[in-house]
Amino acid sequence: MEQPLLPVDIDAFLARRVLGQPDLLRRISVSLYKHIHGLPAPNVLLIGNSGTGKTTLMRAVTDFYDAHQELARFRVMVIINANTLAAEIEGEDRTTRLFRKLEAQAKVLFGSALSAKELTDYLENATVCVDEVDKISGRVSGKPNVEGITTQYALLTLLEGEKFLYRAKVVEDGRETEAELALDTGRLLFVCGGAFEELYDHVYACLVNRRDDRRLKEVSEVERKADGSVSVRTVTKFTLRSYLRLADLFAYGMMPQFISRFGSIAMLDDLGREELLQIFLNAPNSPLRLCMDYFRHMGIALRLTKEAAMAVAEAAAKNSRIGARALREIFNGLIAPHEFDPYHSPLLQQTDVGPALVLDVQTVTEYLTRMD
Structure with missing residues (x-):
């Protein structure tokens, strides 16, 4: 008999697709475990800079459902941008619009001839991922944002687990008909994410201007120099994770009722050099992998030295706001001059196994110097 999936198994699956963010993956794994076992599952709010893995995580959840046949009834999942949900469309409320997308996904996955019972089951067990949820803030540039407030209220109805009457086309006794489905929205799982960029500035300003009782903390760092000597210095570091309070989200423009419906608020860490290096070398959609495929079509191998790859990752790590x-951005700019006519590139070398474009650390360094 096959062993049931445990949170540690879900975490292991997601960790192969989302590098770093161990705290986040544990939280999401517990929510997914509860969701697929019919237990009250905490909705998850992700807060992190652009490029830290929010959208990658959402796609990894889709892969998780798809990889396990026993989870077929949970495969209905949409990733929707909050701006799309906030847009006002005449004659269609936001909740109905969301269920229209879920219904369309269910019929793509399981066919259009679904009975009312089948469609209800698929919709009630769906996962809804709302990207850029910070864009539905109730305040923009200090002014009320009516569309944002309205969208938060629409989502709140679902997050609170209310019954929702939804009219859909179903098949009964071999005939297509319309039916009103009484959906229990309390079984939906919500994963919402956003950069909340102004939130960083708000919290930092509260600390340095002493607007409340929070204060920046000093920590000691040990620095080992090239000559083998060691020095200790005191530095002040700011991370949103260390100082964020719920009141900061309210000040940002998120309604207390809305935020309180998330059982887990996960902060995503900025990616460091090592995590970025692993993404660069191993992620299926990394710019390096995509570029290798491009040159392979021309019969050319693209090679990077270890030092060159490290230099790209180190430069990316300095851009913490875009992860x-x-x-x-860095690699595409670096390789662009060689993509049009690689056979006349100064980087082209003839090897025993055919032509190869070889990027070394000097090439990367020279490019980065020009960009500074």
Whole structure:
């Protein structure tokens, strides 16, 4: 008999697709375990800079459902941008719009000839991922944002687990008909994420201007120099994780009722050099992998020295506000001059197994110097 999936198994699956963020993956794994076992599952709010893995995580959850046949009834899942949900469409409320997307996904996955009972089951066990949820803040540039407030209220109805009457096309006795489905929205799982960029500035200003009782803490760092000597210095570090309070989210423009419906608020860490290096070398959609495929079509191998790859990752790590996206910006800029006519590139070398474009650390360093 096959052993049931445990949170540690879900975590192991997700960790192969989302590098870093161990705290986040544990929280999401517990929520997914509860969701697939019919237990009250805490909705998850993700807060992190662009490029730290929020969208990657959402896609990894889709892969998780798809990889396990026994979880087929949970595969209905949409990733929707909050701006799309906030847009006002005449004659269609936001909740109905969301269920329209879920219904369409259910029929793509399981066919259009679904009975009312089947469609209800798929919709009630769906996962809803709302990206850029910070864009539905109730306040923009200090002014009320009516669309944001309205969208938060629409989502709140679902987050609170209320019954929702939804009219859909179903098949009964071989005939297509319309039916009103009484959906229990309390069984939906919500994963919402956003950069909340102004939140960083708000919390930092509260600390340095002493607007409340929070104070920046000093920590000691040990520095080992090239000559073998060691020095200790005191530095002041700011991370949002260390100082964030719920009141800061309210000040940002998120309604207390809305935030309180998330059982787990997960802070995503900025990706460091090592995590970025692993993404650069191993992620299926990394700019390096995509570029290797491009040159392979031309019969050319693309090679990077270890030092060159490290230099790209180190440069990306300095752009903490865009995280893994910095890898794409840096590498695409670096390789662009060689993509049009690689056979006349100064980086082209003839090897025993054919032509190869070889990027070394000097090439990367020279490019980065020009960009500074």
